[in-house]
Amino acid sequence: MATPQVAQVRRLVTEIPGPKSRALQERRERAVAAGVGSVLPVYVERAGGGIVEDIDGNSLIDFGSGIAVTNVGNADPAVVERACEQLTRFTHTCFMVTPYEGYVEVCEALDRITPGGHEKRSMLLNSGAEAVENAVKIARGATGRQAVVVFDHAYHGRTNLTMALTAKNMPYKQGFGPFAGEVYRMPMAYPFRWPTGPENCGPEAARQAIAQISAQIGAQIGAQNVAAVLIEPIQGEGGFIEPGAGFLPELAEFCRANGIVFIADEVQTGFARTGHMFACEHEGIVPDLMATAKGIAGGLPLAAVTGRAELMDAVHAGGLGGTYGGNPAACAAALAALETIESRGLVRRARAIGEVALDRLRGLAEKYDIVGDVRGRGAMLAVELVKGGGDTSPNTEALGQVVRYCHSQGLVLLTAGSYGNVIRLLPPLAIGDDLLDEGLSILEEAFAGI
Incomplete structure (x- = not known):
């Protein structure tokens, strides 16, 4: 894998979002149409590999890839x-x-x-x-x-x-x-x-x-x-x-x-x-x-x-x-x-990411009955949350708790689903094994805290 220009380390130096991002968010609200939303209002300064750096100096693990856009990694040198x-x-x-x-x-x-x-x-x-x-x-x-x-x-x-x-x-x-x-x-x-x-x-x-x-x-x-x-x-x-x-x-x-x-x-x-x-x-x-x-x-x-x-x-x-x-x-x-x-063999890399991540996600399904389904192929993976106890009704409350925790810990995570109850994972194919493992550990911690 090519060496990214951005250090591949998660680092939190402020709360998420930090003070500079919050100030910029206030400017945004005065200038940008309200109908244009954002999943996580941290304002980006640099990104590369599996990391997004914000204007407050925080380095976040990227499990979103700009919604499956930066497959080769952000700002890929080539x-x-x-x-x-x-x-x-x-x-x-x-x-x-x-x-x-x-x-x-x-x-x-x-x-x-x-x-x-x-x-x-x-x-x-x-x-x-x-x-x-x-x-x-x-x-x-x-x-x-x-x-x-x-x-x-x-x-x-x-x-x-x-x-x-x-x-x-x-x-x-x-x-x-x-x-x-x-x-x-x-x-x-x-x-x-x-x-x-x-x-x-x-x-x-x-x-x-x-x-x-x-x-x-x-x-x-x-x-x-x-x-x-x-x-x-x-x-x-x-x-x-x-x-x-x-x-x-x-x-x-x-x-x-x-x-x-x-x-x-x-x-x-x-x-x-x-x-x-x-x-x-x-x-x-x-x-x-x-x-x-x-x-x-x-x-x-x-x-x-x-x-x-x-x-x-x-x-x-x-x-x-x-x-x-x-x-x-x-x-x-x-x-x-x-x-x-x-x-760089990114087709094979996507399969390898899927093998590692699916094993960890299936572990969540075995441990927590609110995990109704784990699915996906390669580096396009999902966890569907339900009420549990035999009730497969969508569990949007648990999803909100999981996503808020992950965001607070510096993991960029997306949601999806017709019922608003699916966590989706879209890491860049350039992400390193260490960051992939750390991001999955943060997700596991989020479930443990529900």
Whole structure:
């Protein structure tokens, strides 16, 4: 592993948040829209490897990675070097006006590393929501159909269309309608909460979803109008839900048989996060289109849609694009990040993190009956909290206690879940074993204190 520029040691010199962060928070409240939230109001000065340093001099262990963005580590030296070199040459031309090689190189790389040996094309954008929205545009344009099928607990973004695709109302959708139409929601294969047990979840959920797609849409607008089935191979904001085994393959086969575009939303799961380069590889899924973002460029804003050439090329010239999509500095960063993932074996590193962390988290499940489920792949892990004593109702109170303790002890920790009761762990793949162990120990202390 490359040596990070930031000392890889947790250090607390003030309370969390400290006085400088609190003062800056007061400035923020006078300047920044109240609707823009923050998980932990400590203001960052530097970050690298598995550490975030705040303006008060505290060094916090990072189990969030900016929501799965800094997979290669924050301010990765290769990413910084490539992006800075590009900035000295030019900052922007707009690829749709006067193009440049970096955009082409990133698309070539994505066409190479995404699943499937078929001919592919890619386009670049700024955010995950943009990628998802453009994937839907492409599917509709290529098929001439309108309907899009999504799933319970899904999260796909904050634009008008992606809010419609997202399942959770609060805080993502409340008060922002009306939303885009022709969106149909189906049951998700949620093993922990599947009525007949996790072992039956995948096949039963697939049969239910397929039956409802065929009946619901067929009855309303005709099956020939189904443009796409859109799904996260592991749901993110919904609670890091791994679909029951067999669910995704059956859906993909149903799509192939019915001329429906299968879109994998790999925005949070992509780029080595789950122990494969992409999460759909765990069950051998080859999507027709894939939306990516977050971990693609080591912290710079970039996103992409990659897919079958005949689908991507079906859209008329000028129908796809955007002023900043494929910004040259972000492209340079992405090329460095992809090289770092491969050269440093970060796919293997994600698996190793998962092996260590899952063992510790399962120990919590054995010890505390409020731990209803431990799940995840690679460095994308979750703990779902319940009331306990046979009651699987969501336990948001315990979750709040755990997260507050971890934050106070200098561990950046995120939450998720449709019911607000899931702790999610997203450490950077550059984190060292010592910091990973220390962070997990803090989490264990939090449970001991409930």
